[in-house]
Structure formats: C-alpha cells, structure tokens
Amino acid sequence: MRKNTRSIWVSLAVTLALFASACSGGSSSDSGGSTDEGTGGGEASGELSGNVRVWTHQNDAFNSGLQDLATAFETANPGVSIEFETFDYDTYIQTLQTSLPAGTEADVLQVFGSWTCSYADNLATVPEDVLTKAKAEEIFFGAAIDGYTCGDSLYGMPQEYNIEYGATLINESMAAEAGIDPAAGWADWDAFIADTAKMSVGGQGDMTRAGYMFTSSDAIPYTFYSMIVQQGGSYLAEDGSAFTIDTPEGKAALEQMMAFVDADLVDPVLYNDLNNWVGDCFFEETCATGLVGPWVIADYAGDFPEVAEVTSYVALPSLGADPSFVADSGWGLTVSAGSEVQDAAWAFVEFVTLDEANAITWNTGAGTLPALKANATGANADALVADFPHFAAFLPLLEHGQYVGDLPDRDLVWYDITYEHILQVLQGNESIADGLANMEREANETIG
Numbered sequence: 197m198r199k200n201t202r203s204i205w206v207s208l209a210v211t212l213a214l215f216a217s218a219c220s221g222g223s224s225s226d227s228g229g230s231t232d233e234g235t236g237g238g239e240a241s242g243e244l245s246g247n248v249r250v251w252t253h254q255n256d257a258f259n260s261g262l263q264d265l266a267t268a269f270e271t272a273n274p275g276v277s278i279e280f281e282t283f284d285y286d287t288y289i290q291t292l293q294t295s296l297p298a299g300t301e302a303d304v305l306q307v308f309g310s311w312t313c314s315y316a317d318n319l320a321t322v323p324e325d326v327l328t329k330a331k332a333e334e335i336f337f338g339a340a341i342d343g344y345t346c347g348d349s350l351y352g353m354p355q356e357y358n359i360e361y362g363a364t365l366i367n368e369s370m371a372a373e374a375g376i377d378p379a380a381g382w383a384d385w386d387a388f389i390a391d392t393a394k395m396s397v398g399g400q401g402d403m404t405r406a407g408y409m410f411t412s413s414d415a416i417p418y419t420f421y422s423m424i425v426q427q428g429g430s431y432l433a434e435d436g437s438a439f440t441i442d443t444p445e446g447k448a449a450l451e452q453m454m455a456f457v458d459a460d461l462v463d464p465v466l467y468n469d470l471n472n473w474v475g476d477c478f479f480e481e482t483c484a485t486g487l488v489g490p491w492v493i494a495d496y497a498g499d500f501p502e503v504a505e506v507t508s509y510v511a512l513p514s515l516g517a518d519p520s521f522v523a524d525s526g527w528g529l530t531v532s533a534g535s536e537v538q539d540a541a542w543a544f545v546e547f548v549t550l551d552e553a554n555a556i557t558w559n560t561g562a563g564t565l566p567a568l569k570a571n572a573t574g575a576n577a578d579a580l581v582a583d584f585p586h587f588a589a590f591l592p593l594l595e596h597g598q599y600v601g602d603l604p605d606r607d608l609v610w611y612d613i614t615y616e617h618i619l620q621v622l623q624g625n626e627s628i629a630d631g632l633a634n635m636e637r638e639a640n641e642t643i644g
Contacts (some may be wrong), residue, residue: 242546245275246537248544249302252280253288258306258527261561265554269547271415276540296532303535304545307356309525311341313349313602320531322350328541335550339597340567343525346602351530353549356564358526360417360489362593363509364408365474370395378510385452385513389459395484399460406472408461409483411622413469418613419487421447422521426514426597432601439609439639442632450621450628452515457622464622479503485510490586494563509589513596523597524569524606536637552576560570565590613638 211392250266252259257280266278281302292311295301295609296318301491307315322332329350333343340354374394382388388408396407410419424431429445432438438445457464466472467483475492477483479500490509495545497504514520529545531538550553552568556576559566560583572591581588603609617635620626626634 212481225265226446242576243275243541244273244543246384246531247277248304248537248540248542250278250304250306250544251279251288251291251302252282252306254282254284255562257562262548262560264561265548265558267268268554269544272640273540273543278544283371285412291305292551299511299534301532301534303532303537303541305530305532306527307352307530309352309587310600310603310606311344312344312525312530315530316346316349316351318533318537319351320538320542322352323538333388334397335569336567337569337572337594337597339594339599340524340525340528342599344528344530352528353545353565354525354526354528355549355555355558355560356528357567357597358489358524359565359590359594360414361422361512361521361523362596363511363589364410365478365486365488366486366508366510367395367478367481367503368506368508370481374484378508381510382513385455385515388513389455389461392461392485393459393509396460396462398463400457400463401462403463403466404475404482406462406467406483407485408456409467409472409486410456411462411464411468411472411619412474412488413611413615414489415487416453416524416618417610419453420446420449420614420618421600423452423515425520425522426518427516427570428518432603434573436604437641437642439636441636446632448630449515453618454622454628462618478507487512490565490584490590491563493584493586507586508588511589511593519569519593519596521593521596521599522600524600526564528567556580560584565594567594592627603642604644608642609639613642641644 201556252262259280259530263280270276270278270610290484292301292305292315312319327350329345329348332350332353336354337357340357340362344350344352344354368378371378374391376391376394382391387416392407394407396403397405410416424445427445427448429443431446433440433548441522442587456462467477472482474483474488475496476634479496481503492506493507503514529549531541535541548558550571555568556571559571562582563584565587571577571593577591579593615637617626617631621628621631
C-alpha cells in the first residue's frame with residue numbers, strides 16, 4: 197500500500213461481451229440469478245431508475261473497466277444513469293474522510309477493503325436479497341471479503357484479491373546462470389536460502405546484487421505476520437482488543453528473517469524502502485528475487501521489457517505446516533447509507549462484482565487477481581493467465597490467505613511500527629527481544 201503506483205495494463209476491448217452479459221441478465225450457474233441465499237448476480241430488472249453517482253480513485257485500467265460495465269448496465273436498465281467522479285489517491289482518502297460524516301458523498305464508493313470498517317457508520321449494509329453474509333463467505337475468498345465484514349454485517353463486495361506475499365519474483369536468467377530451476381520451487385527455507393545465496397553478489401556493506409530483496413515496507417510486515425500464522429500463532433486477539441506480537445511464534449518469525457540477512461541474501465542497509473526499493477532493484481537487475489505483489493510487473497514492464505521477459509513468480513516455502521499468509525482486503529464497492537437510490541446502486545454493485553463474467557472481465561482489464569473463488573479455476577482463470585502468465589503461481593495460493601484483521605490504524609502498525617522496528621533489527625541496531633517487545637507495546641498503544 198505505501199508504494200501505491202498500481203498503473204496497470206489498459207482495459208481490453210470487451211464491450212460486446214459485456215452487452216451480451218447484460219442482456220442475458222449476467223447470471224452464471226454458480227453465483228448468478230436470485231436465490232434464497234441472496235445472490236442476484238446482476239439480474240436486470242428493467243424497473244430501476246435514478247442517477248447513481250460513483251466515486252473512485254484515479255486508475256485508468258480500473259476505471260475503464262468500470263465504465264464499460266456501467267455502459268452495459270445502463271443498456272439493460274434504461275432508467276438508470278451511472279455518473280463517475282474520480283480523485284487522485286491522496287485526495288480521495290481526504291474526500292472520504294470529510295464527506296462521509298457530512299453526508300455529501302456519492303451513492304457508490306470504491307474503497308480498499310481494509311478501510312471499510314472505519315467507514316461503516318456511514319455505509320449501508322448489503323441487502324440480504326442481494327447477498328447474505330453466509331453466501332458471501334461461500335463465493336468470495338476469505339481474505340477478500342473479510343475486510344467488508346464488520347461484526348455480523350456485510351458492507352460491500354470486493355472486486356480483486358490484494359496479495360503481497362506467498363510468491364517471489366525471480367529473474368530466470370540469473371537463476372539459470374546459478375544452476376537453479378525456478379519450476380522446481382523450494383521444499384523449505386533452507387533450500388530457498390541455499391539457492392538464493394548463489395544469486396547474491398557481495399556481502400554486508402558491499403552488496404551489488406541481492407539474492408532475495410524482502411526488506412521493503414510492505415514485504416517486511418507481510419512476511420513477519422504471515423510467518424506467525426503459519427506456525428499456528430496469532431498477532432491479534434480474536435476480539436481485536438490486543439496485539440500479541442512478543443510470542444514464541446513472533447520470535448521464530450523474526451529469527452527466520454534474520455537468517456536471510458546472515459546468509460547474505462540481502463543487505464538491509466543498502467536495500468530498503470529508501471534505497472534499492474524492490475521494484476527498482478529487481479528490474480534494474482540489482483536483486484535476483486524480490487517480494488512484491490504481481491501488480492509490479494505491469495508497472496515496470498514498459499520500461500524494462502527485456503527483464504519482464506525473463507521474470508516469473510515462484511511460491512515461497514512456509515515456516516510451519518500451515519501454508520497460510522496474511523493479506524489486505526482489496527478494492528471493491530460499497531453504498532452510502534445516505535443514498536436515495538440504494539436499489540439502483542446495489543444493483544450496479546451486484547452487476548459488477550457477483551456476475552462471474554463481468555467480474556473476470558474487470559480483473560482482466562485491470563490486471564488484478566479475482567476475488568470470486570469461481571474465477572480462480574476453470575476457463576475464466578485460464579483466460580486470465582493467458583493474459584497475465586505471472587498470475588499462475590498465485591491462483592493456487594488464494595485459498596490460504598487470511599485477512600490482516602480490523603486493525604485500529606493499519607498503516608501505523610504496518611509501516612511506522614512493524615517495518616521500522618524489524619528493519620532496525622535486521623540492520624543490527626535493535627535486538628530481536630527488544631524489537632518484539634517494542635512492536636507489541638507500540639501496536640497496543642494504537643488501540644483506544
């Protein structure tokens with residue numbers, strides 16, 4: 197989230213497919229059509245009316261896909277008009293924070309799932325005839341839908357699966373030179389260290405190529421908290437009342453991360469968020485592997501096509517028997533509690549997110565992984581991988597993702613507490629014991 201530069205590939209030409217979906221009601225056998233459990237799947241009623249205002253953040257690929265879907269929805273529902281207004285990312289956050297309490301927000305609001313509960317007082321719950329909470333948990337991946345679930349209520353629907361952990365970038369040419377077969381993967385962290393050490397050049401203080409760059413502000417927290425849950429541990433009490441970071445599982449996670457540095461896979465002084473950021477170092481070929489979400493390929497491929505050609509992702513080992521990892525809930529759609537056109541607003545959200553064909557069309561245009569379980573396998577998944585081959589390593593992992601949790605201040609815990617302290621530990625400026633104790637104390641201070 198800190199390196200928020202997801203300028204992804206432009207939307208594909210899919211208007212004809214969207215119109216066909218709209219005219220047929222957009223329903224699929226798995227999630228389409230109205231059911232007793234509440235999944236409308238984009239059924240066009242022909243009775244809806246009103247002007248639906250939609251707010252989004254500025255992302256050409258995201259918004260182009262939404263506009264195509266809006267055009268198809270308007271064709272199926274001639275009494276409804278969809279009006280978009282976009283904001284740059286920082287302005288959008290500020291606008292949401294000021295407009296929601298004042299009641300001046302749009303009808304449909306695009307939000308990052310991990311923000312949803314902080315805005316829940318001003319959002320409408322999803323009508324049960326659109327989607328029940330139980331059905332949502334059945335058709336969406338847990339890490340994607342859980343951010344839109346606050347207490348026992350559902351407040352929106354995800355469009356994408358946001359993932360920053362589970363697989364690493366690898367430069368296939370560098371791997372081949374080191375005698376490594378990326379397709380073979382790694383059975384455990386010892387095997388991973390042995391291979392990636394072969395691709396490092398230099399040691400602490402004079403490293404010119406990192407074997408594994410995992411010391412950025414997203415990679416460090418995702419690694420640390422994923423390794424905790426992989427051991428069966430938890431870093432947040434079930435009721436959200438306390439952080440539990442200074443634990444045996446937290447210690448083992450931090451020791452494993454320290455082992456990467458001790459093996460000279462990376463120099464955390466030379467490689468971090470300020471110097472040799474993971475996307476920069478990977479595509480400038482000063483790191484051989486790097487931990488960052490799959491969006492980074494599209495972000496850099498235009499400027500570094502030769503590197504992109506020899507880039508793939510390989511699944512990472514687990515620290516325990518459980519292959520789980522933590523993930524934020526990605527971008528999706530909610531409806532304002534103050535909207536005067538809620539029926540039309542929810543019908544549009546339903547059309548965009550619940551219809552499998554519409555959802556995968558948007559994912560393909562936006563270059564994002566699917567939030568719907570049905571779109572992670574079968575023909576839709578095959579088509580997505582055909583356009584984005586690097587997604588192949590991630591699709592089998594999605595079922596193992598766990599939502600990071602309803603953190604009181606996610607960015608403060610992630611960046612100012614976890615990243616900063618663990619980076620200090622890895623750089624040798626703070627002991628593991630002090631780092632764990634300080635993280636737990638400071639994280640708990642964020643709970644009011």
